Amino acid sequence: MPELPEVEVVRRGLANWVVGRTITGVDVVDSRSIRRHAMGTQDFAGNLEGTVVQDAVRRGKFLWLPLAEADAVTDTNVPDTGEPGTAPRVALMAHLGMSGQLLMQGPEVPDEKHLKVRLRLSPADGMPDQLRFVDQRIFGGLFVTAMVPTDDGGPGGLGETPQQLIPVEAAHIARDPLDPAFSFDHFYSRLRKRRSGLKRVLLDQGIISGIGNIYADEALWRARLHYARPTETLRKADALTLIGHTQDVMADALAAGGTSFDSLYVNVNGASGYFERSLNAYGREGQPCLRCAAEGRTTLIRREQFMNRSSFSCPVCQRRPRNGRW
DNA sequence: AACGCGACCTGCGAGC
DNA sequence: TGCTCGCAGGTCGCGT
Numbered sequence: 483m484p485e486l487p488e489v490e491v492v493r494r495g496l497a498n499w500v501v502g503r504t505i506t507g508v509d510v511v512d513s514r515s516i517r518r519h520a521m522g523t524q525d526f527a528g529n530l531e532g533t534v535v536q537d538a539v540r541r542g543k544f545l546w547l548p549l550a551e552a553d554a555v556t557d558t559n560v561p562d563t564g565e566p567g568t569a570p571r572v573a574l575m576a577h578l579g580m581s582g583q584l585l586m587q588g589p590e591v592p593d594e595k596h597l598k599v600r601l602r603l604s605p606a607d608g609m610p611d612q613l614r615f616v617d618q619r620i621f622g623g624l625f626v627t628a629m630v631p632t633d634d635g636g637p638g639g640l641g642e643t644p645q646q647l648i649p650v651e652a653a654h655i656a657r658d659p660l661d662p663a664f665s666f667d668h669f670y671s672r673l674r675k676r677r678s679g680l681k682r683v684l685l686d687q688g689i690i691s692g693i694g695n696i697y698a699d700e701a702l703w704r705a706r707l708h709y710a711r712p713t714e715t716l717r718k719a720d721a722l723t724l725i726g727h728t729q730d731v732m733a734d735a736l737a738a739g740g741t742s743f744d745s746l747y748v749n750v751n752g753a754s755g756y757f758e759r760s761l762n763a764y765g766r767e768g769q770p771c772l773r774c775a776a777e778g779r780t781t782l783i784r785r786e787q788f789m790n791r792s793s794f795s796c797p798v799c800q801r802r803p804r805n806g807r808w
Numbered sequence: 809a810a811c812g813c814g815a816c817c818t819g820c821g822a823g824c
Numbered sequence: 825t826g827c828t829c830g831c832a833g834g835t836c837g838c839g840t
Binding site: 485543577578579580581619621622685687694695696791792 | 832833
């Protein structure tokens with residue numbers, strides 16, 4: 483399932499293959515994949531056809547392509563800017579959800595079983611002319627929306643050009659740990675104002691983005707912290723260590739081309755990731771904690787339900803509180 | 809404010 | 825063999 487490193491891999495692929503090209507046609511094969519586009523299929527296609535892709539930008543797990551010269555946007559998601567004569571800047575937003583893929587394919591490649599949307603692109607030397615959105619579980623999707631000014635300045639995501647605009651639907655998403663504009667102090671102050679469990683905050687995309695269930699467990703394991711640790715007891719040094727580990731684990735995954743568990747996820751060029759072999763906690767229920775093993779203990783990774791999902795951790799390295807004290 | 813939960817989906821493996 | 829059931833996951837929106 484794509485998390486931040488995988489989405490970044492896709493973003494880079496889009497930057498290479500799609501930026502500068504014109505969208506010449508749109509086939510919506512399954513309208514469920516554009517259900518966040520309130521005005522429906524015709525409006526979706528109409529807003530895309532004839533536009534030029536200007537950039538590929540990411541914030542957390544949201545990914546978007548700013549579009550030049552789109553016709554007037556009629557999407558009701560979009561607030562009126564009130565500026566007469568200036569159409570709002572629009573973007574094609576994408577979220578990969580659980581199983582979404584963006585694939586560059588030539589016309590000779592048969593439609594994928596779970597093909598949902600096909601964008602036809604103007605010809606470009608040596609590049610396939612279709613961008614396909616393929617999604618088995620349909621948690622992801624595409625929609626066209628307007629962009630509004632960011633309130634926190636700085637570059638948006640890891641796009642190569644500074645972004646002053648962000649799609650309204652991504653405006654509530656916090657900076658991610660790989661973002662050059664990520665501020666640890668800002669994150670820590672927000673964390674300390676929360677009265678919640680540590681993992682809950684790690685998964686809250688409004689406080690820190692890009693972390694999903696897998697990397698949350700991995701970072702907590704590396705930092706030797708329990709998922710239910712009350713945020714108000716977390717010292718700054720511990721938080722700093724934790725964030726350092728999220729950055730490490732994501733950077734490792736990015737270097738490896740992204741994680742893939744079940745071959746649902748493929749990057750924009752169609753190559754699977756292979757980082758899953760490096761996981762220390764996630765999915766390792768009943769297997770030895772490798773850190774304990776290195777220290778001569780045999781401890782088995784446990785699985786518990788937390789936030790209605792599985793949490794994997796080491797019962798020795800990542801202790802629960804005793805007498806309520808951490 | 810914090811949290812739980814249902815809805816949205818499909819495929820897969822376990823159990824009968 | 826074929827059925828049902830539970831599970832996997834991210835995000836959003838609603839109820840408490």
